[in-house]
Amino acid sequence: MTEQAILSPETVLAEMKKNGVTHVVWLPDSETNWLYLLMKAEPSLTLIAVSREGLALSAAAGLSAGGKTPIVLIQNTGMMESGDSLRGWVLGLNIPLVLLVGYRGWTRHGVTQDTAATYTERFLNAFGVNYYLVENDADAPRISVAFEEARKSRRPVAMLVGDEYHGFNR
Amino acid sequence: MFHTADMLKIFQQYRGDAIVVPGRSGRHWTEISTRPELDVPLGDPAMGGHASFAFGLAMALPDRKVVVFDSEGDLLMSLGTLATIAEHAPRNFYHFLLDNECYATTGGQPVPNARNIAYDAIARGAGYQQAFAFDRLEELAINLSGLLARPGPVFVAMKVVPEIQNEPIGRRRRWQKRSREQVLKDLRDALGIAT
Numbered sequence: 168m169t170e171q172a173i174l175s176p177e178t179v180l181a182e183m184k185k186n187g188v189t190h191v192v193w194l195p196d197s198e199t200n201w202l203y204l205l206m207k208a209e210p211s212l213t214l215i216a217v218s219r220e221g222l223a224l225s226a227a228a229g230l231s232a233g234g235k236t237p238i239v240l241i242q243n244t245g246m247m248e249s250g251d252s253l254r255g256w257v258l259g260l261n262i263p264l265v266l267l268v269g270y271r272g273w274t275r276h277g278v279t280q281d282t283a284a285t286y287t288e289r290f291l292n293a294f295g296v297n298y299y300l301v302e303n304d305a306d307a308p309r310i311s312v313a314f315e316e317a318r319k320s321r322r323p324v325a326m327l328v329g330d331e332y333h334g335f336n337r
Numbered sequence: 338m339f340h341t342a343d344m345l346k347i348f349q350q351y352r353g354d355a356i357v358v359p360g361r362s363g364r365h366w367t368e369i370s371t372r373p374e375l376d377v378p379l380g381d382p383a384m385g386g387h388a389s390f391a392f393g394l395a396m397a398l399p400d401r402k403v404v405v406f407d408s409e410g411d412l413l414m415s416l417g418t419l420a421t422i423a424e425h426a427p428r429n430f431y432h433f434l435l436d437n438e439c440y441a442t443t444g445g446q447p448v449p450n451a452r453n454i455a456y457d458a459i460a461r462g463a464g465y466q467q468a469f470a471f472d473r474l475e476e477l478a479i480n481l482s483g484l485l486a487r488p489g490p491v492f493v494a495m496k497v498v499p500e501i502q503n504e505p506i507g508r509r510r511r512w513q514k515r516s517r518e519q520v521l522k523d524l525r526d527a528l529g530i531a532t
Contacts, residue, residue, distance in 0.1 A: 228393060
């Protein structure tokens with residue numbers, strides 16, 4: 168049996184540093200604890216924990232307006248909750264912002280019992296937000312693509328994380 | 338209770354070079370402010386987000402005071418933001434709350450438990466070390482300079498007279514003088530922030 172390729176937290180952190188991320192505005196999802204420990208130990212990052220995902224987007228908009236480079240780290244369930252903030256504070260203010268979104272319920276074959284997955288891409292399409300899927304380390308350069316696209320378009324770009332970092336599997 | 342515009346006229350005397358996010362008081366503040374390049378009158382991009390947006394600005398610009406005029410309807414929608422702000426406790430953050438006890442822009446319906454909420458107590462409970470409440474303008478005026486001289490975060494709840502709007506949104510007078518994009522550009526230019 169071959170080992171399944173994973174998206175390692177170290178790779179995600181390296182992409183953040185490579186793209187000059189200053190602040191991680193986030194609400195934990197089910198499997199990001201290992202990434203959390205890495206981010207917490209990284210001196211170039213300030214972690215801002217929020218209690219509802221919509222607040223992550225307005226806080227990130229303020230950080231961006233002040234010249235910083237935030238990234239928002241949330242789960243797809245919370246992303247759907249944050250729709251009005253996405254509309255008003257990010258799209259409405261032309262904020263370049265990468266959203267790293269845990270794709271709960273995602274399966275490669277497309278069959279899922281989790282409606283969080285069912286509506287994720289439909290939600291992003293409804294808001295006209297472009298997105299890329301990252302499943303493993305080989306996909307990680309797409310995160311840099313997203314940063315570049317966000318900067319050029321002054322719009323949000325979502326990274327849908329189909330692996331969720333194997334956060335508790337260490 | 339006092340009128341928001343009267344309070345803002347007094348605040349203007351003490352704002353210095355603070356960045357001001359006027360929230361729902363923007364229509365008054367744009368007529369009063371003498372430093373529009375440091376103002377962020379965005380109207381209402383999405384309800385509930387004024388404080389966290391201003392907090393983000395304060396975190397990005399720690400050497401510059403950031404003042405937000407939040408409203409109780411917005412804050413009730415996002416009480417968790419108080420915990421986030423209190424955790425980071427930005428020393429340059431000043432959180433003023435306009436409490437008119439109602440949703441004025443939708444016709445004046447009361448917010449939940451409108452007359453019985455102590456927002457300063459909520460802020461203190463969420464971790465703000467300094468939280469105050471004023472319902473008399475004279476008292477606020479005497480204390481305002483001192484409040485702004487303290488290291489933040491400072492929370493100031495104020496009882497203000499509701500300015501109820503009943504017209505359909507499409508028929509209301511537009512008070513914004515600049516687009517939101519222009520507002521942010523002007524702020525960045527004034528502060529020398531590269532875009």
